[in-house]
Amino acid sequence: MNSQLLASPGQRADMSPGQLPAPVRRNPKGRFTAQHRRRMFRADMLTVALWASLAAALALWLADGGVSTVGNLTQAVTAVGILAGLAGMDLVFLMLLLAARLPFVDGAVGHDRALEFHRKLGKPALYLLLAHGLLVATGYGMAEGLNPVSEAVSLWVLVPDMWLAFVSMALFIAVVVTSLVAVRRRFPYEFWYFVHLLTYLAVATAIPHQFSVGGLFAEGTWQRWYWLLLYIGTGAALVWYRVAQPVLATYRHQLTVRRVVRVSPDVVSIEMTGLRLNELSGSGGRFFVWRFLAPGMWWQAHPFSLSAEPIMPPSGTSNGRPAKEPTLRITVRNLGAGSARLASLKPGTKVAIEGPYGVFSTAARSKDRVVMIGAGIGITPLRALLESTPFAPGQATVLLRGSSAEELFLGNEIMELCRKRGATLFHLTGPRSAHPQSAWLPASAGSSSLREFVPDIADADVYVCGPTAWAGEVLAEAKRSGVREEQLHYERFDW
Secondary structure, eight states: OEEEEOOSTTOOEEOOGGGOOOOOOOOSSOTTHHHHHHHHHHHHHHHHHHHHHHHHHHHHHHHTTTGGGOOSHHHHHHHHHHHHHHHHHHHHHHHHHHTTTOHHHHHHHOHHHHHHHHHHHHHHHHHHHHHHHHHHHHHHHHHHTOOHHHHHHHHHHHSTTHHHHHHHHHHHHHHHHHHSHHHHTTSOHHHHHHHHTHHHHHHHHHHHHHHHSSSTTOTTOHHHHHHHHHHHHHHHHHHIIIIIHHHHHHHHHOEEEEEEEEEETTEEEEEEEOSOGGGGTTOTTOEEEEEEOSTTTTTOOEEEEEEEEEEOOOSSEETTEEOOOOEEEEEEEOOSHHHHHGGGOOTTOEEEEEEEESSOSGGGOOSSEEEEEEEGGGHHHHHHHHHHSOOOTTSEEEEEEESSGGGSTTHHHHHHHHHHHTOEEEEEESSBOSSGGGTTSBGGGTTOOHHHHOTTGGGEEEEEESOHHHHHHHHHHHHHTTOOGGGEEEEOOOO
16 A cells, blocks of 8 residues: 655655544634535425425325215225326326436436436336226226226227327336346346336326326316426426437537547547537536447447546637647546447547536535545546645545556546645555455555544545445445545446
């Protein structure tokens, strides 16, 4: 393990964790307190909105006099089926909005956690929709003296638009099944992504029977208008944020590949030029979705973070020569067939862009002190974050983990930034530790803990980026060291 302390610009010393200086004194309130409170308030409002939406969906049936229609078991079964359908479709709306990359949602909880909750809602939504179909068929069958299967066939054949509801159910089942981790890993990302697009078709085919069957959404009722507005609002959000905004961003920035630089045998940096790149400044650590418009590659989406803040050269000319073009950079490791092909990109290749997304940035800060911990290619977003996030000399610590010094990608750039900004830097290299609670560290660190590297880590924001299993170990260690959940900011690295 190589430990290096860069306590202030120009100062350098080799030190072990136990030799660290006393923590820097800070204003107890901190400059990020108000920002953190606003973000937590937005997160609370999202929780309230979620439960209010579900309650409103169920209230549609109650406001239509639903309770008064339940007089026997047959009617009770049908009523529960209707309620299950309303709740299930409301969860589908919420899932779509969580995946729509709404700025309010992204700024409150981040893209990763929004999608994590999106995935968690998938099974409950499917179970409720399945219960809806089964219970309604059972209730109608009981009223007509038919078993559920015979009633389902009758509904398919005799009731207008009902066959579309069965198609919708089949599509929902296909989407949820292919979203299971065990299933998803068996197929290429592109196959899973295509199947996932069937969600929109599933929602579209579910619409007709909701308005043509039963009286809950009859013409002229406020329930009908409420449900229609949910469809229209959700669809408009998806079209604007998932389609229109990326097209506008691509046109606005006119990104073009400038050059591809080999960092290591399996890592390259892709430098791009474009227009108005100053609008992307301060995005260090956040990720964009990139599409390189080259033959055979244009349809592949790559979620990568910036590895350097956009460089904006001085305007005008220098020695009679035009000023250099503004540039930005991502650093990519060969983690699959798609990312491997990026090394062969030619200068001049056009680039489509979406983003930035996530809260792996200054926007998530709640404390004056900051700790950045990265491993492998997950180090590169920390380099951009280190460049842009505010801190005073002595208030930042950076820990870089790799099996060898060669795996500390962009390590020299990070060392120079730490030297200029007065951050403490640790290089943690070597084979994994056998100690269960410090497996994220090299064996040479023994049973060291995060507190030995950063004594006041409980009063710091901790940013973690690296392989999923390794990051999980670091996050668990941070929690054991007294770091609260809202102070932990991590970027999944399992593209």
